Amino acid sequence: MNDLRRVCFVCLGNICRSPTAEAVFRHLVEQRGDAKEWLIDSCGTGDWHVGSPPDARALRALKDRGYACAHRGRQLCDADFTRFAWLLVMDNANLSTVEQRAPQQPHARIHKLTEWDPQGTSEVGDPYYGGESGFTTVLEQIERCCTAFLAREFP
Template structure:
């Protein structure tokens, strides 16, 4: 019998900035540790503003700068995600509140703030969407890097 894969879903408001960065970073670390066969990884939005769109151009630029592949089309979270994923990570308190509100009664996913795994804090991964430059995206990348490493170390 095949071993059950672990699964992680990264969620933010629109699924074009923080959550696709977190998905790409976590996927990168999983591949580096030769664990790709053991994980299902995706990202989604709590709102459907950007469904079908690629990540924000600044997010793509940030990932290219760090040589981390990112290919994702924004999608809203759906009821099945709450039973198909072991972990659902929100980026801020609003995401967590929305996720708990959207979770069906039969939800089995563990809903957590991704930032709770950041050994340096802060636990909130701030939305860089309305920032003028690239600095906010770099900050999100650095936070996701620390959080994803710490989470993977904890569960591996």
């Protein structure tokens, strides 16, 4: 496995945005035919949903677009900073938390996923307190970002 092909997506609770990004990214590399070369995961900065499946609305949005997701929530841990080459966070609060928890010289590159959004958005908003349409909007944004990240960083 290429050292750089280790990606972990990070959000607050690991039940909406980051498992969505994990499912989308996994699908993209499977389509490319190089899924075996990747380590792909997701986690949350908080521990509220450890062991829980993704939010039902996130699962519906993914299923409606043909994505599979069998993830169970987990919390960011110290090992993630060396296990992964990329920690891709969803918003400024996630970025701040992850940077504060990082060792002095983390192995992982820590970035907001939206750095690769062709539409120039600054964050992937948390759809948790909104309706179904918010999950579709987030999924579309994540699709754009993951597609661009993969194309730019791993052509």
